[in-house]
Structure formats: C-alpha cells, structure tokens
Amino acid sequence: MRILMINHEFTITGSSTAFLRLAMHLRAAGHEIRVLPINPADGPMRARYVEQGIEIVETVDLSSVDLAIANTICSAELVIRIGPLVPTIWFINEAEVALRILLENTALLQAFALPAAIIYNMPFQHDVFRSFTYQLDPGKFHTASFGVDIDPNAIARDKVPAKSKPYRIVQVGTIERRKRPGDFVRAVARSGLDIEAVICGKFIEMDEEAQRLVVANPQTYRLLEGLSDGEVMAWVESADMFCLASDSETQSLAAYEAALLSKPMILSDLPCYRGVFVHGRNCLMFPSRHVELLALTMRTYASSPSLGEEMGRNAQKTAARYSNAAFFARFDAIMASVTG
Structure with missing residues (x-):
C-alpha cells in the first residue's frame, strides 16, 4: 500500500520515536511510506528518517495515498481534511494535554468522527475522551500500547x-x-x-x-x-x-x-x-x-x-510484555480491519 504518515514534528519524544519505528516496520513489510510533517522545522528526527531512506514530503496528492496514519492530537486539523477522503488511522498519544487543546479549539472535536480507526496508547484514554466519543461506533476505537525493546x-x-x-x-x-x-x-x-x-x-x-x-x-x-x-x-x-x-x-x-x-x-x-x-x-x-x-x-x-x-x-x-513485536502485531490487525 501507499501509506502517508502524518508526523507532528521532528523533535525527539517517545511518540515520535515509536512513529519512526512503525514507519520502518511498515516499509519492511513492503509498503511505500512517505512522511508529511505538520511542523516542517528541522529537528533530530528528520535525520533519522533520512538515514532510513524514508521520503519526507511537504505536500501530497491524496489520489496517490491508500492509507493515512496520523500521529498525536496535533494532527487533528489534517485528520479533518484527509479523513473524509482517505482511510485514516489516528494515534492519540495524549490525555490531559489533548483535553486542553480540544477545549480551547472546539472545532477540532469533529475529528473524532472522521477516521476509520482511532488508537489510544493505554486503556484509561477511552475514559478521558468519552464525552466526545460516546455517540460514535465503539468499534473504531482501539488500544495499542507502544512497544519497547533495548539492544x-x-x-x-x-x-x-x-x-x-x-x-x-x-x-x-x-x-x-x-x-x-x-x-x-x-x-x-x-x-x-x-x-x-x-x-x-x-x-x-x-x-x-x-x-x-x-x-x-x-x-x-x-x-x-x-x-x-x-x-x-x-x-x-x-x-x-x-x-x-x-x-x-x-x-x-x-x-x-x-x-x-x-x-x-x-x-x-x-x-x-x-x-x-x-x-x-x-x-x-x-x-x-x-x-x-x-x-x-x-x-x-x-x-x-x-x-x-x-x-x-x-x-x-x-x-517485557510490551515489545515492539507485540505492538506491530496489534497495529497490523487494526490496519487490516481498516483496509479490508
């Protein structure tokens, strides 16, 4: 598949590191990967994508995209624009921080209805956002905790x-x-x-x-x-x-x-x-x-x-239960349910 991965920015965080690992996993599985940063400013994660040979784009023709994967609450605006046009999976990696952003920018709340799937890191997040999601199909909401391995x-x-x-x-x-x-x-x-x-x-x-x-x-x-x-x-x-x-x-x-x-x-x-x-x-x-x-x-x-x-x-x-292999297997299952 032709997958567009929407990254918040190129700073080093747990979320951005896990997103890069997911990009590498999907490319190894044979998918074509491009990364669209919301904030294109340079940062250390940009070099890591370049080192892996993953293309970074500033604009994209959605007719060339089979699946979009958006990362963090900061991608909500793009989820609103892309979600109705391309099957989209949205990672929400925040809790209280996201609540503050949503309450200060209530137009972003429509983003919950548009992706094919929304993935939380941990079960408690379902409760954090339930006021915005209780009328939506519960089957579109998933939990997939990021994996951690140390070499x-x-x-x-x-x-x-x-x-x-x-x-x-x-x-x-x-x-x-x-x-x-x-x-x-x-x-x-x-x-x-x-x-x-x-x-x-x-x-x-x-x-x-x-x-x-x-x-x-x-x-x-x-x-x-x-x-x-x-x-x-x-x-x-x-x-x-x-x-x-x-x-x-x-x-x-x-x-x-x-x-x-x-x-x-x-x-x-x-x-x-x-x-x-x-x-x-x-x-x-x-x-x-x-x-x-x-x-x-x-x-x-x-x-x-x-x-x-x-x-x-x-x-x-x-x-030890939270390995990258376990996360990738969980994500692959969610992706298969979205793309058929």
Whole structure:
C-alpha cells in the first residue's frame, strides 16, 4: 500500500520515536511510506528518517495515498481534511494535554468522527475522551500500547562516567512543567542522601528555585541535553534508582525502558500506569507534586537494596510484555480491519 504518515514534528519524544519505528516496520513489510510533517522545522528526527531512506514530503496528492496514519492530537486539523477522503488511522498519544487543546479549539472535536480507526496508547484514554466519543461506533476505537525493546549492544556505556557519590538517580524526559523537574530537584535536596541526580532531556523550562539548586550544587545535579538513545540508556543503566515525577503521562516509554533494565522505579501515581506498574509490586509510587513523599521514597530505596532489587526484577518482567513485536502485531490487525 501507499501509506502517508502524518508526523507532528521532528523533535525527539517517545511518540515520535515509536512513529519512526512503525514507519520502518511498515516499509519492511513492503509498503511505500512517505512522511508529511505538520511542523516542517528541522529537528533530530528528520535525520533519522533520512538515514532510513524514508521520503519526507511537504505536500501530497491524496489520489496517490491508500492509507493515512496520523500521529498525536496535533494532527487533528489534517485528520479533518484527509479523513473524509482517505482511510485514516489516528494515534492519540495524549490525555490531559489533548483535553486542553480540544477545549480551547472546539472545532477540532469533529475529528473524532472522521477516521476509520482511532488508537489510544493505554486503556484509561477511552475514559478521558468519552464525552466526545460516546455517540460514535465503539468499534473504531482501539488500544495499542507502544512497544519497547533495548539492544544491549547499543548502550553507550563508555559515554557515562562512574558514580562520584554512593547513589545515582536518573529521570528521563523533556525538562518542562508536565515532567515536574523542579519537584525532582527539590526532592533530591530534601532526601538527605549523598546522591547524584541526572535529568536526560531537552531543556525547555524549570522553576527558578530548582534552577538555583542546580546551579549551586553542580556536584549533585546534571542536566543533559542532546544525548543519543544509547547514551540515555547508559545513564539509566548506571542508576541506582529511576524516577519520573510527572503530573501527566500517557504511556511513558522512559519508564518501560527503565523497567526493562531492571531499575528500581519511583513513579508518580497516575492513571496511565493502572494495571501495569503497581506500588509495592514492581515500583514505588508517590502522589504527584508531593515533594516530601518523593524524597521519602528515595530514602526508602537507599535504605533497602533488597527492596530495590525486588521492584526492579518485577518491573522487568512486566515491561517485557510490551515489545515492539507485540505492538506491530496489534497495529497490523487494526490496519487490516481498516483496509479490508
């Protein structure tokens, strides 16, 4: 088939990385793939498409398209334009963020009725959008969680220095409000631990109090931008604990990667983890924005290495179920139901 993949932009996110993997899978299956970016500005993901020999287009004749696959809530306008003309599959990879966008731009709500299929990452998203979808055919809505695989040979261990303190904790994700990097920084300061705290991700914003802590304590905090996937995995692998202090996530591939590496995880208690990561079974959780409890959870792992080993071991078993092969099989089945 001639497939048009509509990508939001060329920044590196879990969603954009998974979309590239899907493009590579579909091309390997014999389909003709073109990518149409909504935001054509250059970014590191553009080079990855080029390296894979996948064509990037700025305009397209829809008569040359058999199937469109749109990615993220930001593609809603194109879904409205293309959905009535070409069979379309729409990935919605957001929750609260998407709600805000839809409520601020209510004309976009018509997009839910137009695709042949809508795919959510996690089951809880069906509830998030039900007010907009309850009158539509429930058969068009699907769940397909992104897959996560790690190639041990691709982990750039030589790029990561040895620990300079007894403990190292790593958070992975864009440094912006939704990821609560300031809470992470403050919790480290309040934990009382002799610990290195590393955040791997593009810097967008962080509150001033947290920035002052980072600047005043360079021996404790590292903010690392522009790392390769292999370097990020090496930092996670080197950690004694992995933390994701977000107050909003949809699937959070970084957590699944840390789990595959058997890391003791600290996660905020969010709907996206329901039925997957459970406090006391394969991770420890805290209420989002509660800095004192986050600090206490760090101390809990530090005081009980055996607990960390147990949580990491159980997390690895859980994450192993979410492979790329499982995601591709699920997507292929949805695509077959759309294209006949």
